Amino acid sequence: MKVLINIGSYFLMLQKVFGKFTKWSVLRTLIFKDIEVLIIGSLGIVSVISFFVGGVVAIQTALNLSNPLIPRNLIGYATRQSVILEFAPTFMSIIMAGKVGSYITSSIGTMRVTEQIDALEVMGINTYNYLIFPKIIALLLYPFVITLSMFLGILGGYVASVTGGLCSSAIFIEGLQLDFNPFHIQYAFIKTTLFSFFLATVPAFHGYYLKGGALQVGKASTTSFVWTSVVIILANFIITQLILA
Amino acid sequence: MITVKNIFKVFDKTTILNNISASFKKGKTNLIIGQSGSGKTVLLKCLLGLHVPEKGEIFFGDESLIDMKEKQRRMLRQEMGIVFQGSALFDSMNVEENIMFPLKMFTNNNDEEILDRVNEVIKRVNLTNSNYKMPSELSGGMQKRVAIARAIVMNPKFLFCDEPNSGLDPKTSILIDNLIQEITKEYNITTVINTHDMNSVMEIGENIIFLQNGKKEWEGSNLDIFDTDNKPFIDFVYSSEILKKARKALKNSKADL
Numbered sequence: 001m002k003v004l005i006n007i008g009s010y011f012l013m014l015q016k017v018f019g020k021f022t023k024w025s026v027l028r029t030l031i032f033k034d035i036e037v038l039i040i041g042s043l044g045i046v047s048v049i050s051f052f053v054g055g056v057v058a059i060q061t062a063l064n065l066s067n068p069l070i071p072r073n074l075i076g077y078a079t080r081q082s083v084i085l086e087f088a089p090t091f092m093s094i095i096m097a098g099k100v101g102s103y104i105t106s107s108i109g110t111m112r113v114t115e116q117i118d119a120l121e122v123m124g125i126n127t128y129n130y131l132i133f134p135k136i137i138a139l140l141l142y143p144f145v146i147t148l149s150m151f152l153g154i155l156g157g158y159v160a161s162v163t164g165g166l167c168s169s170a171i172f173i174e175g176l177q178l179d180f181n182p183f184h185i186q187y188a189f190i191k192t193t194l195f196s197f198f199l200a201t202v203p204a205f206h207g208y209y210l211k212g213g214a215l216q217v218g219k220a221s222t223t224s225f226v227w228t229s230v231v232i233i234l235a236n237f238i239i240t241q242l243i244l245a
Numbered sequence: 246m247i248t249v250k251n252i253f254k255v256f257d258k259t260t261i262l263n264n265i266s267a268s269f270k271k272g273k274t275n276l277i278i279g280q281s282g283s284g285k286t287v288l289l290k291c292l293l294g295l296h297v298p299e300k301g302e303i304f305f306g307d308e309s310l311i312d313m314k315e316k317q318r319r320m321l322r323q324e325m326g327i328v329f330q331g332s333a334l335f336d337s338m339n340v341e342e343n344i345m346f347p348l349k350m351f352t353n354n355n356d357e358e359i360l361d362r363v364n365e366v367i368k369r370v371n372l373t374n375s376n377y378k379m380p381s382e383l384s385g386g387m388q389k390r391v392a393i394a395r396a397i398v399m400n401p402k403f404l405f406c407d408e409p410n411s412g413l414d415p416k417t418s419i420l421i422d423n424l425i426q427e428i429t430k431e432y433n434i435t436t437v438i439n440t441h442d443m444n445s446v447m448e449i450g451e452n453i454i455f456l457q458n459g460k461k462e463w464e465g466s467n468l469d470i471f472d473t474d475n476k477p478f479i480d481f482v483y484s485s486e487i488l489k490k491a492r493k494a495l496k497n498s499k500a501d502l
Contacts, residue, residue, distance in 0.1 A: 020319075022350075023349075023350055023351075025349070026349060026350055033337075110336070111335075111336075114331055114333060114336075115329045115330070115331055115333040116333050116334075116335055116336070118295065118329065118333065119327060119329055119333040119335075121295065122293050122294075122295065122322055122325060122327050123322060123323065123325075123347055123350065123351075124318070124319035124320070124321075124322035124323050124351075125350065
């Protein structure tokens with residue numbers, strides 16, 4: 001029952017986010033601040049994780065190619081497919097649910113417990129739009145983060161394969177180009193854009209409707225991470241069914 | 246002037262406000278006092294429009310808050326200044342940005358005009374050389390001053406203060422009380438203060454409404470406190486034995502005269 005009430009409240013919140021708009025000059029500043037924190041602030045961790053996970057994918061693929069009849073260019077092919085189809089868009093989004101999501105929940109939640117949201121509300125500001133809309137817009141740049149993640153993931157695979165002696169540079173690149181379907185990139189970006197919306201709104205919901213004090217802010221951050229991950233995984237399944245199946 | 250007529254507010258089948266009627270006068274410091282849980286904050290939040298009472302009316306001048314459309318209510322809110330219990334300053338903004346926030350949000354003034362007005366109110370609340378400090382770098386008293394400056398920067402018609410003295414030492418409390426009273430007179434605004442601090446009651450209580458268990462038990466000014474025989478109010482004001490004895494001695498000396 002509580003889950004249904006929360007789902008209902010979530011959609012009502014979305015309706016209010018696109019209700020009365022905040023003054024553009026104020027909104028613009030907030031959007032740039034959020035781009036800095038949510039997008040630029042995430043580039044470091046995304047780069048490190050992508051590069052090394054790409055490397056691990058390549059090494060593990062190579063270790064499983066014991067049959068001499070299977071061509072070595074499969075390392076490049078498997079790295080590309082894993083990174084583009086699943087690792088960069090989905091698993092990076094789950095990592096971002098931890099980083100960006102808990103930041104959004106705790107920042108909005110702290111504003112709630114310290115009456116800052118009440119102060120905005122009493123001034124006659126649409127707090128849903130003021131607090132959540134800039135985050136949705138900032139996270140529209142999230143596909144660029146995922147593009148970087150794809151590039152670095154594949155680069156990590158290349159570096160691991162070539163420097164580790166798993167295959168030559170030419171063979172890895174041949175695998176990368178093998179049977180390439182550009183629609184897979186399109187599919188990855190479609191789901192990334194949808195995930196970016198969940199990354200902004202699900203944690204914001206948990207922060208906005210928080211009740212209690214500092215302890216509840218911590219609990220809400222954890223709950224928001226769990227629910228954002230669940231929503232991303234479910235949405236991933238549905239989109240994959242609709243687009244690829 | 247704000248008028249409250251027969252309002253009831255219920256939470257989870259518990260009546261928090263029970264048939265409250267009161268007037269909050271223009272140019273005066275109106276105090277809502279009572280013990281914790283007496284319904285002070287709920288009454289203040291009803292006045293702010295954050296809670297909607299189940300029954301009754303709230304008038305700002307001649308206009309009913311409850312019947313107002315959302316747009317009218319937003320306009321009214323721009324005429325309100327609020328000082329929250331914990332100051333509610335925006336953590337991500339410095340003092341200057343906190344104070345200029347309502348001006349940036351609701352006026353079309355240029356940056357120079359905004360800055361002039363901000364400096365004017367900063368001076369008014371005696372908070373110089375703190376423009377670029379973050380809220381976390383300020384003492385409790387300074388935070389209250391910033392909150393008051395932010396509340397008055399738009400020249401409000403109504404000023405609401407929720408326990409403005411909480412967490413402050415007695416000396417700073419009196420300074421903040423006096424500042425609020427001076428601003429009330431200077432701007433000729435309707436100020437409503439929610440408090441349980443007896444120093445404030447004695448110092449600035451021009452119109453006091455005493456609540457107990459959600460009911461209005463007493464109404465008067467700080468000058469009426471010594472003469473009242475209202476038992477719940479006396480029990481609240483003279484909560485310690487020393488004060489009770491002092492009151493008795495005062496009464497006896499008056500009788501002797």
